[in-house]
Amino acid sequence: MCGLTKKRTTPRLAERPRSRKYGLNKEKRSKRIMPEKKIRVLIAKPGLDGHDRGAKVIARALRDAGMEVIYTGLRQTPEMIASAALQEDVDVIGLSILSGAHNTICPQLMHLLREKGMTDVIVLVGGIIPEADIPALKKAGIAEIFLPGTSTQEIVDFIHKRVSHA
Amino acid sequence: MSDKPKGTTQTLSPEETSAAHRQPSAKELAWEKSTLQPSLEKSPERACDFTTTSGHPIRRLYTEADLLDWDAQRDLGLPGASPYTRGIHPTMYRTRLWTMRQFAGFGTAEDTNARFRYLLSQGQTGLSTAFDLPTLMGYDSDHPLSEGEVGKCGVAISSLADMEVLFDKIPLANVTTSMTINSPAAAIWAMYLAVAEKQGADWKKISGTLQNDILKEYIAQKEYIYPPEPSMRLVIDTFEFGVKNTPKFNTISISGYHIREAGSTAIQELAFTLRDGLEYVEWGMRRGLDVDQFVPQLSFFFNAHNDFFEEIAKYRAARRIWHKAMAARYKSKNPRSWVLRFHTQTAGCSLTAQQPYNNVVRTAIQALAAVMGGTQSLHTNSLDEAWALPTEFAATIALRTQQIIAHETGVTNTVDPLGGSYFVETLTNEVERGAWDYIEKIDAMGGMVAAIERGYPQREIAEASYRYQVAVDKKEKIIVGVNDFVSQEKPLDILQIDETVAHRQAERLRKLRAERSQAEVDRRLSALRKAARGNENLMPFIYDAVKSYATLGEICDAMRHVFGTYEEVAIT
Numbered sequence: 001m002c003g004l005t006k007k008r009t010t011p012r013l014a015e016r017p018r019s020r021k022y023g024l025n026k027e028k029r030s031k032r033i034m035p036e037k038k039i040r041v042l043i044a045k046p047g048l049d050g051h052d053r054g055a056k057v058i059a060r061a062l063r064d065a066g067m068e069v070i071y072t073g074l075r076q077t078p079e080m081i082a083s084a085a086l087q088e089d090v091d092v093i094g095l096s097i098l099s100g101a102h103n104t105i106c107p108q109l110m111h112l113l114r115e116k117g118m119t120d121v122i123v124l125v126g127g128i129i130p131e132a133d134i135p136a137l138k139k140a141g142i143a144e145i146f147l148p149g150t151s152t153q154e155i156v157d158f159i160h161k162r163v164s165h166a
Numbered sequence: 167m168s169d170k171p172k173g174t175t176q177t178l179s180p181e182e183t184s185a186a187h188r189q190p191s192a193k194e195l196a197w198e199k200s201t202l203q204p205s206l207e208k209s210p211e212r213a214c215d216f217t218t219t220s221g222h223p224i225r226r227l228y229t230e231a232d233l234l235d236w237d238a239q240r241d242l243g244l245p246g247a248s249p250y251t252r253g254i255h256p257t258m259y260r261t262r263l264w265t266m267r268q269f270a271g272f273g274t275a276e277d278t279n280a281r282f283r284y285l286l287s288q289g290q291t292g293l294s295t296a297f298d299l300p301t302l303m304g305y306d307s308d309h310p311l312s313e314g315e316v317g318k319c320g321v322a323i324s325s326l327a328d329m330e331v332l333f334d335k336i337p338l339a340n341v342t343t344s345m346t347i348n349s350p351a352a353a354i355w356a357m358y359l360a361v362a363e364k365q366g367a368d369w370k371k372i373s374g375t376l377q378n379d380i381l382k383e384y385i386a387q388k389e390y391i392y393p394p395e396p397s398m399r400l401v402i403d404t405f406e407f408g409v410k411n412t413p414k415f416n417t418i419s420i421s422g423y424h425i426r427e428a429g430s431t432a433i434q435e436l437a438f439t440l441r442d443g444l445e446y447v448e449w450g451m452r453r454g455l456d457v458d459q460f461v462p463q464l465s466f467f468f469n470a471h472n473d474f475f476e477e478i479a480k481y482r483a484a485r486r487i488w489h490k491a492m493a494a495r496y497k498s499k500n501p502r503s504w505v506l507r508f509h510t511q512t513a514g515c516s517l518t519a520q521q522p523y524n525n526v527v528r529t530a531i532q533a534l535a536a537v538m539g540g541t542q543s544l545h546t547n548s549l550d551e552a553w554a555l556p557t558e559f560a561a562t563i564a565l566r567t568q569q570i571i572a573h574e575t576g577v578t579n580t581v582d583p584l585g586g587s588y589f590v591e592t593l594t595n596e597v598e599r600g601a602w603d604y605i606e607k608i609d610a611m612g613g614m615v616a617a618i619e620r621g622y623p624q625r626e627i628a629e630a631s632y633r634y635q636v637a638v639d640k641k642e643k644i645i646v647g648v649n650d651f652v653s654q655e656k657p658l659d660i661l662q663i664d665e666t667v668a669h670r671q672a673e674r675l676r677k678l679r680a681e682r683s684q685a686e687v688d689r690r691l692s693a694l695r696k697a698a699r700g701n702e703n704l705m706p707f708i709y710d711a712v713k714s715y716a717t718l719g720e721i722c723d724a725m726r727h728v729f730g731t732y733e734e735v736a737i738t
Contacts, residue, residue: 047299047314048302048303048311048312049299049315049319050387051387051427053427056631057429057631059738060738072736099299099318103314105314128519130553131657132660148517149518149519149552151649152635153639
């Protein structure tokens with residue numbers, strides 16, 4: 001599936017049978033939904049930066065790889081991202097950060113996700129991230145950091161591995 | 167590029183022998199038969215298709231057969247004369263080298279002032295200011311949305327007080343300064359003019375460039391605040407103010423750089439940028455400004471990407487298109503309106519985080535293309551910019567790269583060294599034709615603002631950027647150190663900006679708000695709001711507010727209050 005417009009192939013949130021409460025493990029959730037449930041990914045662009053080339057390319061590549069992708073658009077606060085992730089019932093959040101604000105944004109988002117009980121959501125970061133900052137981001141709960149030059153296939157593979165094994 | 171299976175022979179395809187616009191000479195046809203064909207049979211070429219970085223097809227060989235409709239008098243001309251294909255000055259770099267203008271800005275105004283003075287001491291000839299994201303978005307450093315972003319991507323400027331520090335001991339009468347600021351451009355420019363006035367510099371003589379290009383923000387970089395209509399009004403206000411008060415200042419730098427960085431092709435970069443330029447001209451004329459008064463103050467800004475000849479063709483085509491548009495479409499009489507003057511920056515998006523020292527080489531080749539294409543000023547990126555803002559060490563090598571091109575390579579000794587090359591002239595023609603196609607399409611949509619509102623350029627760029635990524639992922643395009651020739655290397659020492667910058671800025675703002683006359687600030691902000699509701703030129707009101715030490719956030723808020731803000735429909 002590819003194309004420019006956001007096409008939904010799974011039912012909208014309201015139509016979908018799903019557990020009311022978050023925090024059930026993936027196995028239980030996937031049984032209750034449908035066997036061929038697509039991986040749901042929220043691509044988010046936090047902070048004031050407007051450079052959205054990477055976010056858009058990743059959104060499209062994940063969609064082409066068969067995932068359900070929701071793109072938040074620009075200038076999302078951690079609160080907005082956490083709420084969108086909860087509302088859209090996603091398996092993965094992908095953050096695109098190029099502005100150097102990652103050390104502020106990532107811990108805030110992880111804290112909010114924990115508060116909302118969304119500990120099973122995998123959070124990925126892509127962008128311009130100095131190597132020295134990576135250990136602290138991983139410690140804060142970021143599953144992986146993808147640097148410039150990463151192929152989209154690498155990211156697809158990582159998500160498949162982590163979500164199906166969760 | 168798809169690799170030929172080994173052991174097969176290559177023959178000439180019918181398209182190759184009879185491309186519609188080509189009429190090879192009898193001699194060329196005979197050569198194909200006697201020399202080329204046997205050679206291909208023996209050793210096939212590396213690939214079936216050769217294309218530029220942008221995917222533009224490139225032929226094996228260019229000859230006079232490619233230039234049948236080309237007229238050297240009409241299409242090439244001589245430098246400093248119509249149609250300016252060969253450059254805007256008759257002697258180009260033999261008289262004066264391009265301005266070496268390294269974009270710099272980080273931390274507080276003090277930090278960036280020190281970097282500016284260092285760069286000037288190393289032989290840099292102009293300044294270029296990078297602002298941080300809160301400044302670019304019209305927020306003060308202590309605004310909640312500024313958290314984590316203060317001083318990170320550029321220097322934090324929240325008021326005239328910061329601007330005074332930024333240019334401390336830098337004589338604005340002698341140094342030309344470029345400022346990369348768009349939505350809040352009028353306010354930042356007002357701060358600059360206030361500093362110049364305080365230094366005793368004559369506004370009529372100071373020179374520099376305000377980026378002030380809001381259209382490419384909607385198209386590509388997305389640092390917009392207000393909706394298109396009031397944003398365009400502000401831009402035209404600065405044009406009008408500039409004509410009257412600062413005749414040597416470029417009131418806009420119409421930018422393809424960001425369009426290219428967002429993933430466009432070279433032709434899209436050229437087409438959207440020039441169509442933006444025409445949009446500004448039309449809005450200026452609608453205001454009642456005289457084309458030949460304000461257009462000479464418009465300047466351009468292009469990217470220099472990896473594909474050497476494609477980039478050179480782009481700059482040459484740009485000058486020719488602008489000349490045609492100004493002379494024919496707008497009936498301009500002033501040759502100063504016909505010449506497209508431009509700044510170039512090497513392609514940030516071409517830099518790799520892997521094997522970062524290779525970036526010095528990429529940047530050198532890109533910079534060489536800009537010089538061969540006749541740029542007026544140049545920024546060369548630093549090797550560490552896929553990781554962070556540059557260290558002083560990396561920024562120095564980037565400046566030295568320009569000095570080596572200027573003083574050691576010899577390419578500056580003659581004007582337009584590639585003029586008359588079958589290949590370069592053909593490519594220039596093709597790039598020009600591709601750009602006109604886009605320009606006409608956008609004309610038919612009702613202009614660039616209308617096209618942006620439909621998402622047209624945004625969609626074209628997203629499409630091109632995805633195509634490029636797929637080509638890289640499939641290794642159809644090779645990026646050394648990334649998808650081929652990979653090796654491990656030690657991490658670089660990079661520039662770190664810590665959160666103390668934000669604290670220092672917050673403290674400075676607290677002090678400023680305590681010391682200034684709040685009544686005066688309120689009075690001037692209210693005058694600005696009132697003027698924004700009417701049709702007056704807002705520059706004098708913004709200047710007044712700046713002088714009372716109203717902050718950037720307060721000034722932008724006054725206009726947000728009247729104009730509202732813009733939200734794009736995201737296209738993925």
